[in-house]
Amino acid sequence: MNADTLAAVQPAVELEGITKRFPGVVANHDIRITVDPGTVHAIVGENGAGKSTLMKILYGMQKPDEGTIKVNGEEVAFRTPSDAIASGIGMVHQHFMLADNFTVLENIVLGAEPKRAGMLDAAGARARIIELAARHGLRVDPDRLVEDLGVGDRQRVEILKVLYRGARILILDEPTAVLVPQEVDELFGNLRELKADGLTVIFISHKLDEVLSIADAITVIRRGTTVASVDPGQVTARQLAELMVGSELPTPETRESTVTEDVALTVSGLTMEAEGFRPVPKGTSVALYVEKLREKGRRLLLDDVSFEIRKGEILGIAGVEGNGQSELIEAIMGMLPVHGDITLDGADISTWSTLKRRESGIGYIPEDRHRQGLLLEASLWENRVLGHQTRPPARSGIWINRRASRADTERIVKDYDVRTPSVDTLALALSGGNQQKLIVGREMSGEPKFLIAAHPTRGVDVGAQAAIWDHLRHARAAGLAVLLISADLDELIGLSDTLQVIYRGRLVARLDPSDVTPERLGGYMTGAITSTEET
Structure with missing residues (x-):
């Protein structure tokens, strides 16, 4: 048997006895996984179970304290990600690693x-990128700046970046977190094509139904060690959840209505130009100005967006990434100038600064916790202060009240089950789910009048997901008004009292969550269904 034939029958990846310790924590203990070539191998487990550490070891970002790694039958010892790339391993991280001020092409070829x-x-x-994109159905514009891309487009750039370097083993961390059902189907079709070409995919996800539909094999990790290897055809999502966390799958279902007659937030005629903000000429109404922009063919990131949210109501906004959701958030938060009016609890806040809006009762769970929600190299108690530094308990006179801030962080850690050794722990040391629970706890503090929850459970496990859903439901019952933006359609349908669909910057449909399926909602989101109103 020649070397090529021998390599063909060897496992693509073998992890034997992998152990990794950090001060006070054993992240991985005696991990054993065998990944066959040309398969999709899923790895599931709670946040903090050790999946990310394990993948960083396989990708050369960290060295194991014990154990061996084999790639295509040969033992390897990666010192850097460059070593892993040279062995044909590529990784698409959940939190993307792209340069915002570079084009798509520049990001893909950077370093190669x-x-x-x-x-x-x-x-x-450019020719190679276009060829790779066409072959794998990954739509990108090589000349666009990454800072202008939505999360879904950024993910496609990351996948192309890996393929461009010749990877034959792909590690995908939460690859469907930002996709609607139709796009998930498209991605899974692409993964099957990659398999047919002999590529191997290691697929990390918390969406168990998706794991069962795409994976050829599943490994379950709990508390840092492998506890089961299962055949997807022999296990249900509920059984898989029990293997992961010892409990049944949570559901986002919200039963009784708590919507009141009191309007908490009103937005009227919000319009944002792609070319940048231009003041309305004197003597011209905003409506007439916007109509002239349309006549000139100007691209609008937000186009006459209007809605109300009442106290005790969750309004869900559904849309494919890049259709105006981020701009809507930034307009309400005062981060970008916009035409139109915004009223909070009866007060016109259209000209207020972001800080004044925050002080007046707007909470904000951002869509990307690393880029917008946390200072990763700061402690948990310092992150508790972030965005709340002018209000108690963080503020005492002109100084930050460290003692009160630490005490309130201890409360959040307890009430929101943030698993950490100490409030002095750096945020970067926490798993994604625990980082998210800290942010939710921070934003729920201070009794906000209105909360923007952007992808509140993105990339968290079923346990953290259930906890965050419970906190949103309880706050809603206590009278909080919530604007929920999510790519998880089950989450949107289950939690929302009302659903609106945003498409190319316009609200194009108003739907009843009790009478819509994820598939039909996805149809509105992609423009396949164009009816403008349902009741």
């Missing part, structure tokens, strides 16, 4: 730039 006569061969790079 093709040269011709000593110069960057941009034409060759």
Whole structure:
């Protein structure tokens, strides 16, 4: 048997006895996983179970204290991600690692730039990127700046970046977190094509139904060690959840209505130009100005968006990434200028600063906890102060009240089950789910009048997901008005009292959550269904 034939029958990846310790914590203990070539192998477990540490070891970001790694039958010892890439391993992280001020093409070739006569061969790079994108159905514009892309587009750039470097083993961390059902189907079709080409995919996800539909094999990790290897055809999502966390799958279902007659937030005619904000000429109404923009063919990121949210109501906004959700959030928060009016609890806040809006009772769970929600190299109690530094308990006179801030962080840790050794622990040391629970606890503090919850359970396990849903339901019952933006359609349908669909910056449908399916909602989100109103 020659070397090529021997390699073909060897496992793509073998992890034997992998152990990794940090001060006071054993992240991985005696991990054993075998991944067959040309398969999708899913790894599931709670946040903090050790999945991320294990993948960082496989990708050369960290070294194991014990154990061996084999790739295609050969033992390897990666010192850096470059070593892993050289062995054909690529990783798409849940939190993307792209340069915002670079184009898509520049990000994809960064560090692997093709040269011709000593110069960057941009034409060759573009041709290869377009070919890879077409082959795998990954829609990208090579010349767009990454800072202008939505989360879904960023994910596609990351996948292309890995494929461009010739990866044959792909680690995908929560790859469907930002996708609607139709896009998930498309991605899974792409993964099957990759399998057919002999590529191997290690698929990390908390969406157990998706894992069961795409995986050829599943490994369950609990508390840092492998507890089961199962055949997807022999286990249900409920059984898989019990293996992960010892409990049944939670559901986001909200039963009784708590909607009152009192309006908490009103937005009227919000309109934002793609080319940047321009003041309305004197003597011209906003409506007439916007109509002229449409006549000139100007692209609008937000186009006459209007709605009300009452106290005790969750209004869900459904839309494919990049259709105006981020701009809507930034407009309400005062982070970007916008035409139109915003009223909070009867007060016109349209011209208020972001700080004044926060002080007046707006809470904000951002869509990307690392880029917008946390200072990763700061302690938990310092992150509790973040965005609340002008109010008690953080503020005492002109100074930050450290003692009160630490005490309130201890309360959040207890009430929201944030698993951490101490409030002095750095935020970067927490798992994603515990980081998210800290943010939710912080934003629920101070009795906000209105909460923007953008993808509140993105990338968290079923246990943390259930806890966050419970906190949202309890706050709603206590009279909180919530704007919920999520890519999880079951979450949107289950939690919302009212659903609106945003498409190309416009609200195009108003739906009853009790009478809509994820598939039909996805149809409105992609423009496949164009009816404007349902009751």
